[in-house]
Amino acid sequence: MRSEFNLIRVAREMLEVKRDDVIVGIGDDCAVVDVGVKLALTTDCIHEETDLPRGIKPEEVGHLALAVNLSDLAGCGAKPLFFLYTITLSDRWIGDFDRILLGMRDLAKKYDVAIVGGDTDFGRELHISGFAIGVFKRFVGRDKAKVGDKVCITGLLGKAQLSLEQLMSGLSRENLAYPQSLFKPEPRVFEGFRIAKHANAMTDISDSLAISLHQISEMSEVGIMIYEDRIPLNHLTKFVSYEKALDLFLYSGGDYELLYTSNICEHVCIGEVVEGFGVRIVRKDGSVEDVEFRGYEHSVES
Amino acid sequence: MRSEFNLIRVAREMLEVKRDDVIVGIGDDCAVVDVGVKLALTTDCIHEETDLPRGIKPEEVGHLALAVNLSDLAGCGAKPLFFLYTITLSDRWIGDFDRILLGMRDLAKKYDVAIVGGDTDFGRELHISGFAIGVFKRFVGRDKAKVGDKVCITGLLGKAQLSLEQLMSGLSRENLAYPQSLFKPEPRVFEGFRIAKHANAMTDISDSLAISLHQISEMSEVGIMIYEDRIPLNHLTKFVSYEKALDLFLYSGGDYELLYTSNICEHVCIGEVVEGFGVRIVRKDGSVEDVEFRGYEHSVES
Numbered sequence: 001m002r003s004e005f006n007l008i009r010v011a012r013e014m015l016e017v018k019r020d021d022v023i024v025g026i027g028d029d030c031a032v033v034d035v036g037v038k039l040a041l042t043t044d045c046i047h048e049e050t051d052l053p054r055g056i057k058p059e060e061v062g063h064l065a066l067a068v069n070l071s072d073l074a075g076c077g078a079k080p081l082f083f084l085y086t087i088t089l090s091d092r093w094i095g096d097f098d099r100i101l102l103g104m105r106d107l108a109k110k111y112d113v114a115i116v117g118g119d120t121d122f123g124r125e126l127h128i129s130g131f132a133i134g135v136f137k138r139f140v141g142r143d144k145a146k147v148g149d150k151v152c153i154t155g156l157l158g159k160a161q162l163s164l165e166q167l168m169s170g171l172s173r174e175n176l177a178y179p180q181s182l183f184k185p186e187p188r189v190f191e192g193f194r195i196a197k198h199a200n201a202m203t204d205i206s207d208s209l210a211i212s213l214h215q216i217s218e219m220s221e222v223g224i225m226i227y228e229d230r231i232p233l234n235h236l237t238k239f240v241s242y243e244k245a246l247d248l249f250l251y252s253g254g255d256y257e258l259l260y261t262s263n264i265c266e267h268v269c270i271g272e273v274v275e276g277f278g279v280r281i282v283r284k285d286g287s288v289e290d291v292e293f294r295g296y297e298h299s300v301e302s
Numbered sequence: 303m304r305s306e307f308n309l310i311r312v313a314r315e316m317l318e319v320k321r322d323d324v325i326v327g328i329g330d331d332c333a334v335v336d337v338g339v340k341l342a343l344t345t346d347c348i349h350e351e352t353d354l355p356r357g358i359k360p361e362e363v364g365h366l367a368l369a370v371n372l373s374d375l376a377g378c379g380a381k382p383l384f385f386l387y388t389i390t391l392s393d394r395w396i397g398d399f400d401r402i403l404l405g406m407r408d409l410a411k412k413y414d415v416a417i418v419g420g421d422t423d424f425g426r427e428l429h430i431s432g433f434a435i436g437v438f439k440r441f442v443g444r445d446k447a448k449v450g451d452k453v454c455i456t457g458l459l460g461k462a463q464l465s466l467e468q469l470m471s472g473l474s475r476e477n478l479a480y481p482q483s484l485f486k487p488e489p490r491v492f493e494g495f496r497i498a499k500h501a502n503a504m505t506d507i508s509d510s511l512a513i514s515l516h517q518i519s520e521m522s523e524v525g526i527m528i529y530e531d532r533i534p535l536n537h538l539t540k541f542v543s544y545e546k547a548l549d550l551f552l553y554s555g556g557d558y559e560l561l562y563t564s565n566i567c568e569h570v571c572i573g574e575v576v577e578g579f580g581v582r583i584v585r586k587d588g589s590v591e592d593v594e595f596r597g598y599e600h601s602v603e604s
Contacts, residue, residue: 007391007399007422014403017416021383024418031418033384035437036339043419043433045388049426081323082335086347086431089309097309101316114319116326116333117345120309124351129388129431131345135337 028141028219029075029203030134040078040136044068045129048090052126053164053182055173058096060183062103065128068206070111070187071256075204076141077196078134080189083108084117088127100128111189138196140260145201145220149261149273154191156268157209158236158245160254166239177239185256191267195260202260207253208295213279216261224279226271226291250281253295330443330521331377331505332436342380342438346370347431350392354428355466355484357475360398362485364405367430370508372413372489373558377506378443379498380436382491385410386419390429402430413491440498442562447503447522451563453573456493459511460538460547463554468541479541487558493569497562504562509555510597515581518563526581528573528593552583555597 012027024032030040046052046065056064066083073080085104089097097120108115113132159181166176173179180186188204195202201220205212217224228246236245261273279291314329326334332342348354348367358366368385375382387406391399399422410417415434461483468478475481482488490506497504503522507514519526530548538547563575581593 004422004424008420010400011403011420011422014400015407015417015420017418019416022416022418025416026418026420031384031386033416033418033435035337035341035383035435037337039337041384041386041419041433041435043386043388043431044421045390045423045429045431047390047423047425047429050423081337082333082343084333084343084345084433086345088347088349088429098312098316101313105317114321114324114327114335115317116319116324116328116335117343118310118313118317118328119346120306120313121347121349121352122306123349123427123429125426127347127349127390127425127429129345129347129433131343131386131431131433133335133337133343133435 024141029072030078032139037135038139040073040076040134040139042069042072043129043131044072045127047127048125053167056183058099059103062100063107063184065130066104066107067185067187067256069130069132070189071204071206073132073134074188074192075202075258076136076139077192077202078136079193080111080113080132080134082133083113083115084131086119086129088121088123088125090124090126093126136196140196140199140202142201142203142216143219145216145222145261145273147222147273147275149200149263150265150269151224151226151261151271151273152265152267152269153209153257153259154188154267155255155257156232156235157205157255157257158248158252160185161248161252162236162239181255185254187256188258192258195258195262195266198264199260199262202258205253205255205257205259208251209259210250210279210291211293211295212259213291214293216259217277217279221277223274223276224271225274225282227282228284230270232268250291251294326443331374332380334441339437342375342378342436342441344371344374345431345433346374347429349429350427355469358485360401361405364402365409365486367432368406368409369487369489369558371432371434372491373506373508375434375436376490376494377504377560378438378441379494379504380438381495382413382415382434382436384435385415385417386433388421388431390423390425390427392426392428395428438498442498442501442504444503444505444518445521447518447524447563447575449524449575449577451502451565451575452567452571453526453528453563453575454567454569454571455511455559455561456490456569457557457559458534458537459507459557459559460550460554462487462556463550464538464541483557487556489558490560494560497560497568500566501562501564504560507555507557507559507561510553511561512552512581512593513595513597514561515593516595518561519579519581523579525576525578526573527576527584529584530586532572534570552593553596
């Protein structure tokens with residue numbers, strides 16, 4: 001897991017630019033540039049081997065390719081305007097090209113996003129990269145969490161990974177606990193734009209809650225304390241043990257909820273920002289443990 | 303070849319949007335959107351199997367990933383400002399990540415482009431998608447060529463494909479005719495920005511001169527006549543037969559020169575825009591032939 005983040009750190013150091021029109025460069029959910037108006041820019045890709053669960057429909061692939069980018073914009077409080085994609089089709093997917101675009105288009109319509117560019121070619125593996133441009137009233141990064149802030153999430157976590165594990169254990173799609181979370185996650189576009197009015201820090205939870213908490217903690221140079229007894233797990237303990245449920249909630253990805261810190265909590269409050277550094281959890285018995293830096297392994301096959 | 307263009311047509315029809323802030327949508331080198339200022343947006347990807355010649359250095363891979371996008375912007379007369387990428391690393395390339403970024407960064411510096419976003423993951427094949435944003439004084443698309451315009455290209459064609467064929471026939475890199483054209487093509491950024499002052503239509507030549515001519519002809523609803531005796535071939539006939547040289551010039555890609563129509567020709571004039579439709583060549587014996595719609599097959603292996 002760390003290796004991906006190490007490479008991102010290498011990139012950040014190598015590509016750092018000091019320019020008046022670059023407000024936020026590489027390293028947050030989005031970059032912010034000033035072209036007269038301030039724009040949020042982001043890019044994210046999905047590909048067959050690591051991001052697509054077995055049985056996903058072409059429309060859902062298109063939905064997902066756009067959703068991961070809209071989620072990044074939402075994580076900064078930006079409203080999406082434009083989207084471009086590159087798609088590499090493998091033999092298996094060529095016949096589904098129009099259905100992939102259909103899924104992309106339907107999600108774009110929902111959030112009034114114009115798809116203005118695309119590039120298509122052929123390769124061994126289906127690969128879609130997306131680029132989204134948004135505008136914001138107030139940009140929220142990961143680096144301004146304040147001591148005393150509430151730590152909040154927009155919804156329940158662990159549903160996508162639970163469903164993925166069920167799928168991989170042989171369950172059919174219809175029998176999964178939360179197929180929608182796995183195959184067609186909804187980016188929190190409206191929520192992000194609204195939360196940005198008051199949040200001090202925000203990010204979308206793509207890899208895991210734990211990683212997102214660590215990122216805010218590190219970039220804001222604060223500590224974060226979360227409380228086990230505030231973590232809602234009923235949606236998971238219906239299917240798995242309590243300890244497994246807690247692990248899924250903290251360390252799995254794919255739900256595309258938002259994590260934010262603010263003095264106003266509109267959603268589920270799981271903790272608070274404290275002095276110091278690091279991310280810790282207060283267990284029900286009162287003991288305090290470190291929250292590990294680990295999460296979604298970027299592979300649906302292993 | 304046609305299949306890729308058929309898919310682009312499917313995409314254009316499915317994703318067409320009518321919005322005041324979308325000036326040019328899918329279908330040209332760049333999209334143009336209005337966010338208060340007008341921006342040119344483009345996206346292009348390269349991947350191992352189809353775009354990277356044997357023996358290419360990591361720095362050259364990074365250069366190429368940015369160059370193909372800068373070339374698209376140049377083809378519209380736009381000056382590049384910002385660049386984002388997604389990179390999927392295969393095992394073979396992980397150790398070269400910093401060298402890939404170095405090549406990208408060096409080209410970015412040359413044209414004062416800020417690299418503001420990146421996403422990194424792992425897969426079976428090296429894959430880099432790029433996304434570039436530019437500004438322009440005057441946008442030049444493919445659809446406004448005028449009868450009477452001169453048809454011009456910014457430089458000599460066929461050098462990349464000639465070198466690729468030499469490489470594939472067993473020649474070593476040092477002995478290729480034009481290694482620079484194959485491994486490190488230069489996007490015509492300054493030229494595009496300057497030509498845009500007067501050109502009526504312009505595009506970068508990525509697939510082949512023939513395809514670019516057909517695209518301008520179709521989108522502008524004009525005919526194009528080129529003249530064999532104006533086509534410079536000495537740089538190719540040093541290495542291959544005359545007929546092969548002409549074929550390389552017309553039907554191969556990868557040189558990233560610009561094609562434009564204008565009443566001013568700053569570079570090599572090869573023909574003119576005429577009434578009617580289609581692309582034809584006047585041979586030296588006075589006979590007239592159709593120029594075929596064919597070009598670079600998007601594969602370095604076959």
